[in-house]
Structure formats: structure tokens, C-alpha cells
Amino acid sequence: MSAVKIADNVYWVGVKDRDLRVFDIIMPTRYGTTYNAYLVKGEKVALIDTVKKGFTEEYLANIEEITPLSAIDYLVVNHTEPDHSGSIIELLKRAPNIQIVCALAAKIFVQNVLNSDNNLTGLKDNAFIELGGKTLTIKLTPYMHWPDTMMEYLAEDKVLFSGDGFAAHYAGDAIYGDELPGEIDLDHEVHYYFDTIMRPFTSHIRKNLVKLEELDIKMVAPSHGPLFRNQANRYINMYKDCSVDKAEGKNQVAIFYASSYGNTKIIAERISTNLNRAGFLTPVNDITACDKMKARELIEESKAVIIGTPTFNGDAVKPVWDFVNLFSTVDAKGKKAATFGSYGWSGEGTKLVSDRLAGMKIKVMPEPFRAKLVPSEKELSEVDRFSGEIANFINEG
Numbered sequence: 001m002s003a004v005k006i007a008d009n010v011y012w013v014g015v016k017d018r019d020l021r022v023f024d025i026i027m028p029t030r031y032g033t034t035y036n037a038y039l040v041k042g043e044k045v046a047l048i049d050t051v052k053k054g055f056t057e058e059y060l061a062n063i064e065e066i067t068p069l070s071a072i073d074y075l076v077v078n079h080t081e082p083d084h085s086g087s088i089i090e091l092l093k094r095a096p097n098i099q100i101v102c103a104l105a106a107k108i109f110v111q112n113v114l115n116s117d118n119n120l121t122g123l124k125d126n127a128f129i130e131l132g133g134k135t136l137t138i139k140l141t142p143y144m145h146w147p148d149t150m151m152e153y154l155a156e157d158k159v160l161f162s163g164d165g166f167a168a169h170y171a172g173d174a175i176y177g178d179e180l181p182g183e184i185d186l187d188h189e190v191h192y193y194f195d196t197i198m199r200p201f202t203s204h205i206r207k208n209l210v211k212l213e214e215l216d217i218k219m220v221a222p223s224h225g226p227l228f229r230n231q232a233n234r235y236i237n238m239y240k241d242c243s244v245d246k247a248e249g250k251n252q253v254a255i256f257y258a259s260s261y262g263n264t265k266i267i268a269e270r271i272s273t274n275l276n277r278a279g280f281l282t283p284v285n286d287i288t289a290c291d292k293m294k295a296r297e298l299i300e301e302s303k304a305v306i307i308g309t310p311t312f313n314g315d316a317v318k319p320v321w322d323f324v325n326l327f328s329t330v331d332a333k334g335k336k337a338a339t340f341g342s343y344g345w346s347g348e349g350t351k352l353v354s355d356r357l358a359g360m361k362i363k364v365m366p367e368p369f370r371a372k373l374v375p376s377e378k379e380l381s382e383v384d385r386f387s388g389e390i391a392n393f394i395n396e397g
């Protein structure tokens, strides 16, 4: 597809990857995706982002419909993931005088992509790129979704170049969201992108969105999928709704367990009763019966998550590992956790889960609680002591 004018002297020069069916290993993409790039022409010329390797020739041809490569002054790198940085090297080969501008935090990333530091400027928040008649204002948006991420606001045309923010994977013929065929649920696609790519960074997103509030945005131009003109703020508002702090004001400790013969379950219920008496909401869930989406919500809503596993074959059981893996799909860093479980003779499962959680930057109680086979009265009174320690651990901030 050729270059498309999106505002006065502003062009889409991206490419469409219609056949892509899985993005970044983790994300099935029914409608392919686009790698959007933009050209902004003032007296000077800025190119915003490149495209994935393999699409370089089509991308360069799109640019050349508008301007010779030698006329480009700046390449603005919104973030260095290879779907957007994959053509930088070839671009610089053909136009070696281009100055690369990126977030200050992205400098090292760009250097690691190019394995050189030629013509590279790192920018601070609210820096300007003056093109003469067109001005790009930099908004650093770290962790949307890499640490190096930034957006630009083009004041003259009220366009926000938002990088992966507000993106969706869709590569049809339409360029704008309001031109999509009726069967495409764009709200769903933008939400799906948020849920898969952005959700682990919601606390950063909350802060970044505040920076956009002062801008009068008429068009959002993301790095994947449709551009938004008539619904420019719709998806900014969706991101706001999706990134609220669900744990705020909720004194909740979620308890999750798996249990083959009910031994670990007895401990789960005792901890729940105790923490409930201590003033916490304590939903208890059998991991094997809990929907993954609900489990992720419960992790986000809770100050702490207490996880019970029996030991099978010197390990925690698979459904517990699957549950623990959900922690990296939500913004769980800094939450608290503890583990418990029944075992027969070696009992490694609980400690292995604790260690994995600690590796994911969860604050974990140092010692798991374990009971041998059917918890005895003595062991249940130890559960009461353990519950008190959990309450103190949570309350100590």
C-alpha cells in the first residue's frame, strides 16, 4: 500500500503484514497487523519509526513517494522493539546523515540495535523537535510497554503519535478506525492489545496518561492498526479505565490452592477464616476451578495472594505453576505473597513456588507453612500463628 496523507504535510508511510497470525510469540492476531510509520514535513523532515525487517523495501518506497530519503533530517524512534526498529540499519545505509532522536532511556537500546552510537540524541520529557512550521513535543511514556517508550504530539495538526499505546492488530484496507468493516469489533481489538501487551504496566500507564491530559488531541496515530480521528479520546479513556488501581481501598487477600484429597484445602480455609477475622476480605479459590481471567482480576484486586500447593514428585503441581505464571501478565510487582501446603515426605512444592514468586519481584514471606498429610490440631494451631504472621507482613507496608 502507498503512502497516505493524514494531515497537511503529514503522511502514513507504514506497511501491512496481513498474513501475521501470531505476534511476539504470545499474541494470536486474526487480522494480521500493520507497522505504522509517519512522515512529518516542515522546513525539516521527520520520519517517525521504521518497520519490521522484511518489509523495508516497501517502507522505503512509500517514503520516496513523498520525499527523497536524503531529505530526511530526523528519525524519531518511539521504541526499539524490532517490529519498529527493524529497518533502521538499512535506512541509515541509504541516508547516513539522518539524526536519530529517541527517549533518553532509549539511547542505550538504540546503540544495542545498531551496535554504534552515531547521530543519536536522547530527549527529555517535553523536549521539542522543531521542524519549522511543524513542532513535535516529546512525551516520555516509559513502560508502554518497554522502558524506552515515548510519544510525540504535533501541535499544528493536533496529532498524537502514540507508538504502541492505543494500538490494535488489524491490517485491512482501511486506515482509520471509523472506516473498518462492521464485523470488526475495534473496541475488542484495542482492549485485547492492552490486555496482552500493556496490562503488566498499569501503574506506569496511569502516570503516563496524566501527561496526555494537557493536550488537545484530534487524532491518535499508533504504531499498529487503525488511526483514530473521530474517536481520538475514546481509547485514551479506555486505557484510563483499564489501568485504575483495583487494589486501592480494598483490604483483600486472595487465597488460591490446589488439593487432591483436601489436605491443602483445610489449611486454605483456616487461613481464610483467620485473615477474615483480622479484617481482610479473603476470597478462597480452588485453582483448578478458577477461570484464568477471574484469577488475574483477583491478583490485581488483592494486597496479597496466599498460594497453597501439595508436593507431587518433588514439585508443586502444574495448575499451581500455571496460576503463578499469571503474575507476569498483570501488574503484580510489589504485591505480597505466602505459600502453604500439605505434603507426605519431602515437601519441596511450597518453597519452589515462593522462590519463583520472589524472582518475579513479589514480596514473599520467608518461610512457607507445611503440614504433613492430614493437618493435625497442633498443625492447625500453627496455621493460626502463620496467619497472624501473614497479617503482620501485609500490614507492615
Ligand SMILES: Cc1cc2nc3c(=O)[nH]c(=O)nc-3n(C[C@H](O)[C@H](O)[C@H](O)COP(=O)(O)O)c2cc1C
Pocket (backbone or CB within 6 Å): 258, 259, 260, 261, 262, 263, 264, 265, 309, 310, 311, 312, 313, 314, 315, 342, 343, 344, 345, 346, 347, 348, 372, 373, 374
Ligand atoms: C502423585 C503423587 C506424588 C507425590 N509426591 C510427593 C513428593 O514428592 N513429596 C512429598 O512430600 N509428598 C508427595 N506426595 C504426597 C502428597 O503431597 C500428600 O498426599 C499431600 O497430603 C496431598 O495434599 P492434598 O490433599 O492437598 O493434595 C505425592 C502424592 C501424589 C498423589
Ligand SMILES: [Fe+2]
Pocket (backbone or CB within 6 Å): 079, 081, 145, 164
Ligand atoms: Fe512494542
Ligand SMILES: [Fe+2]
Pocket (backbone or CB within 6 Å): 081, 083, 084, 164, 223, 224
Ligand atoms: Fe509494536
